[in-house]
Amino acid sequence: MTPQLIVFFVLAALAVLGAVTLIAARHPIHSALALIVVMVALAGLYLLQGAEFVAAVQIIVYGGAIMVLFVFVIMLLNAGEEERTSLSRIARVAGIPLALALSGFLAAAVLRSSHAAAQAPVTAASTRGLSMLLFREFVFPFELTSFLILVAILGALVLAQREN
């Protein structure tokens, strides 16, 4: 049991626990906090794999910006606990076995692939290579994303403004 393996299992357990809490929680604000736990645990896993820039972006953009937006909207709409209906009972009966089967199939397919046995090498200081790749080979998609964000800002403004 190497230290990396112990850190992996702790973070993986934290992520799965957060995801289960997201499902089990009745109040949306509890689900949002559980999702933040999942995202921080995943950032730790990225660090463990040596992808430190992705880990930083994960915490700043996902754990920070996006989740603050979610919490803000939950507070703004004063969302209460969700109500149980007959449809949600059907979803419970049919959904759990189907989702377990899907997870099992995915995990089995992954484990059968040749990559599963490979050890993920920890190559630190990949941020330089990442920026080289981003601003040379992927510079056109990168510029397109700025346009996408502009469109998203305009769309959100148009959608959320008061009609009169």
Add this chain to the structure above:
Amino acid sequence: MVPAGYYLVLSAILFGLGIVAFVFKRNIITIFMSIELMLNAVNLAFVTFSQVLGKLDGQVFVLFVIVVAAAEAAVGLGIIILIARHRQSLNVERMDLMKF
């Protein structure tokens, strides 16, 4: 060293839990959050494959996924605010305007 298969299995489990949340939850904001959970699971697989193959392209794709998720969150939450204002409810079962 952690075998890459462990990361991929964790990614599959998180994706499955995201689907469970998507099917179970009745609150539209929580359903939206379960989509983010599925995107995160895919990101973990991207980073793992990028490390296994020794190429950084996967991490660039993760950055793009995060950007698209941010844009999606902004537009999606705008739509949710609009729906909540019109229907006075966040329950997806009440949003049956297009049904006969």
